[in-house]
Amino acid sequence: MTDDLGVSHGTGTPALTAVADHQSKIAALLAPTPVVVKPLADCLGLALAADLTAPISLPPFDNSAMDGYAVRSVDLAGTTPEQPVLLPVHEDIPAGRVDVPPLQPGTAHRIMTGAQMPPGADAVIPVERTDGGTEQVRMFAAVQPGAHVRRAGEDVTAGATVLAAGTTLAPSQLGVAAAVGAAELPVHRPVRVLVLSTGSELVAPGTTLQPGQIYESNGLMLAAAVREAGGEATLLRFVPDDVEAFHAALAPHLADTDLLITSGGVSAGAYEVVKDALTGTGVEFTKVAMQPGMPQGCGRYRDGVAVVTLPGNPVSAMVSFEVFVRPALRAAAGHLATRRPVRQARLTEPLSAPAGKRQYRRGRFDPATGGVTLQGAPGSHLLAGLARANCLLEIPEDVTELATGSTVDVMLLE
Template sequence: MRSVDEHLTDILGSVSALPPLELALLEAQGAVLAEPVTAPVPLPPFDNSAMDGYAVVAADIAAATESAPIELPVVGDILAGDPGVSAIRPGLTARIMTGAPLPAGADAVIPVEWTDGGAAVVRVARPAPPGNYIRRAGEDVLAGQVVAAEGTRLGAAQLGMLAAVGRARVPVRPRPRVVVVSTGSELREPGEALGPGQIWESNSYMLTAAVAEAGGVGYRQSTVEDEPAKVLDVLRDQLVRADAIVTSGGVSMGTRDVVKEVLSGTGTVEFHKVRMRPGKPQGFGLLDGTPIFTLPGNPVSAYISFQVFVRPALRAMQGLPAEPMPTVSAVLAEDVKSPAGLRHYVRGRLAFNRGFYTVTPADVQGSHQLGSLSAANALIALPEDAEALPAGTHVEVMRLPS
């Protein structure tokens, strides 16, 4: 058997970052920026009003009170987007809208709520210091400042930032397109009636969702029966739309482990036993240049194998560090046992109390027991040399996507 680290190293040595392409902003959502973006101008590009109100000279209203308001003539209106160059002199004011450019000579903005709202003459009932309710040019972003670094995943806020600096298109590493295929003659689609010995297929739904959580675009392929020629045809058909393929089932030591049968010796695909539980039988290689991950058929084995091996590879394909799921150190709330020589991924519930994390192992840990996985929010990663750990031991915990 090979170790988890050896198998992952082999995988990461065979995948590479997808070539960048230029996309319109909304098409780039969820993709990873392939180069840094800088601001061509400061933001805001000019001093402007943060409120609807009046642009004033602060010294003119220094003595204003509720009982003795200051009266100022209103010389005009300044609107957001006003292209004209406006100015006021001491003793005068101009009505100004939020986002409108501050007129020359003014050094403060008085919100309309501090006044009587006059159109020709306004009565100001409160003083204000210079700079009051003024957004200064460049106070958000300076010209030339990097507003999105290479390797940034583009979400809503990042897309807004790129639009704010005038970018309509950006170069990105695209989200990997991943086709997910489950094999097994016993599998039926959810919603169909079950016959003797049949079960509803769940792995492909789970893994397709996991692809999306890892930043990829998942495509679920219909379940394939255990017929070698049919399995190989389906896999080859997917190559035209896939940056990677993930299969589940058919990789162990059974007489009808069809994925292993049809892919052994095909391309660079190899099958190994990995020193881990669950998920010992694993396969990986390139099928006509496309990475293919062949995962076990037991649901928990398939899911944990995805998080340990496929997720880091998909990150590498996006030009990101090939990191595992986020991990924290936690204190075991109960004793746990682990098989010697295997890295054991134990389902559990992670909690944060009084400044530190605690984790409670699930009551059942069978590789077919999806219920305990769906209720878990963490995997306790027990090292190969840990056979029995008492409550109170500090352990590494992988946080599952919520």
């Protein structure tokens, strides 16, 4: 007998965990992070914790959209290059002047971009349509009422919500917050993540490899992924395959850690230090119905620290982070947008996938054509293909073959 994932039962082989079930378990591990108030300059990439309401309108006053002259449009009626109008210039109004005098009929005020419109003026004529005079100015075109005037409240009205809670604060969001006068914002503290990469075979890039050694890449990659997702990452590397060394390496960091991410040491072989060290501590290990990334684990370690254990092969580790960890990190840190954008794309070549497992293949999506091209073979150790990819193709568990031109879902990584 087989279940809906095509996994055998009654043969002694444990059923595989569905991807969605493992996602839910990891999401449940992380509680929302505390709300802190930070200066705007320190809020980049964080999630707004409460709606931001504008105390003022934007613009806060009628102002000039051009360098030119503030006028009464009626005074320029019928003006043409052949029949210019000559007006006396009574005032200069640079941006920032607060004592702006009214404009009298039959006169002009020279005005700069962003400067407050004088009472009585209803239009601005650009300097390019004049002779640029400072005491009197010759104007060569008529203007309509409201021409080149930015009206108060045209962008934002006082009392309006300019940013909703959960908004990720990128440069433009910080810009509008500053424009309405906010000096600081309530934001969710980032999730504090300890990334632990284990393996006695691992050495630092830049050193000379000895036989049997490989350069450590998972820790750096996963720590960067945490930061890109909006978290705070501490990287702990080169912990040997020894249970006591594992616990000793973690101990100094636990008080300041919300989530521990490990990579490697969770398969079925010998010397699986992560599994050996965490079994019986509140962390459960399972096999998820996916490729790559089948061996997984999650739970809680000492002092209730959330733990996610990822496979050791680099592509497996990174795909698992995208599928399981990134959405949970962003949700806990208050972001409304927790998942990568998903698009539909057409395959530029055929592919095959294992029955009963959700496959994630590296791809290059071309938004101009809507096509997606595979990057590298399915092997979980083939990192170069992932480095070339800008998306992951998500192939459902019940699909084993797809022809060229078939439509697939792609998770955009860029």
